[in-house]
Amino acid sequence: MRIIPGAELRSVLHYPMLVERMRQTFRAGVNAPPRHEHRVDTYGKSDASLLLTPVWQINQSIGLKIVTVFPDNGAQDLPAVQGVYLLMDGKTGVPQAIIDGPALTKRRTAAASALAASYLARPDSERLLVVGTGALAPELIEAHTATRRIKQVLVWGRHLDKAKKIVSRFHRPKFKIEATDDLEGAVRGAHIITCATPATDPIIRGAWLEPGQHLDLIGGSTPDAREADDECIRRARVFVDTREGACQEAGDIVQPLRDGVLTADDIAGDLFDLTRGERAGRRYYDQITVFKSVGTALEDLCAAQLAVEMVLHNDSIR
Structure with missing residues (x-):
């Protein structure tokens, strides 16, 4: 059995391959029972x-x-x-690998964002705005720039110095990358806007959105947290990663559904x-699109499968 730490995972799990594997896995489907949650008493x-989470x-x-x-x-x-x-192993149950959980989650989350953009963003999108300066920000930059011809990246965070630190991680990139403190201006000028923040109240305003933009929402993963306001939802064709997860967990979907801004039928697809070509x-x-993700066990499984395949391949050629 292999142990795959975060550094090795990132070295083998390249975004173009991961996005395509994820596309194939969504087409095929998986068995994913509900997540088990247990309270653990502590002395704190x-x-x-x-x-x-089994799958x-x-x-x-x-x-x-x-x-x-x-x-x-x-x-x-x-x-x-x-x-x-x-x-x-699905035939014998033999353990194959133990993988760094947070690293796998970040990688597959960014890959799902890029996968959705392949259907929802304009093919000629060149300007990417990353909203948020947490651990997902570099992954989102890497995922989108690896899977489409992005020429300019802007990074916005509540603290400009943190945005600048994200920018400094990309040396000699094939695209121009800068930090900004002007969120509204950055939103108005972007083709793809991807948000991964701990915001509980909307920080993206629908009034800022321009025709043809794609808005990607990754934060707001609880019913009481949001990244985008109701006007974003009203103006957009809305998609989610999974209907069940988004309609139960994502504040950007749950609250508009509760308030009558959005209906279940208004969610154009997942x-x-x-991936199956069942919805355009x-x-x-000039259409505005929104994609809301909360994550699914399918994404973890396909990323883990690909990581193990690549590690074993590398072992065989050494």
Whole structure:
């Protein structure tokens, strides 16, 4: 059994390959039971959580994502969320690999963003705006620039110095990259806007959106958190990664549904529909599109499968 740390995962899991594998896996489908959640008593101020997410493809692979949430970890300068991914053979159940959970999650989340953009963004999109300066920001830049001809990237965050640190990670890129403190101006000038923030109140205004833009929403993963206002939803053709997940967990979908701004029928499709050709993505050049993701076990499984295949391939040629 292989142990695949984050650095090795990033070195083998290249975005063009991962996006195509994810496209194929959404077309094929997987078996994904509901996530198991357990409270774990602690001696700290807050109880912890244990989250278990199983998924499998018959006779191929079984995956189990194991995540812990310890809210008091900040006092020890540790992330609150920890985790690993266990991949097993689908025919025998033999464990194949233990993979760095946070690294896998970041990689597959950015790949899903790029996959959605392949259907929803204009083919000639050249200007990317990344909203947020967390761990996902560099992954989103890498995913989108690796899968389409992006010429300019802007990074916005509440603290300009953090945006500049993200920019400094990209040396001699094939695209121009800068930090900005003008969110409205950056939104108005972008072709693709991807948001990965901890915002609880909308920071993207529908009044700022221009015809033909694609808005990608990754934060706001709880029913009471949002990144985009109602006007964004009103003006756009709306897609999600999975209908069930987005309609139950994503504030950017849950709240408009609750308030009558959006109906279930207004959600044009999900990644299953798009990859299978069952629903059209962008229908005309000037259309505004929105994609809301909350993540799904399918994405974890296909990323883990590809990572193990690439690691074993590299081992065989050494």
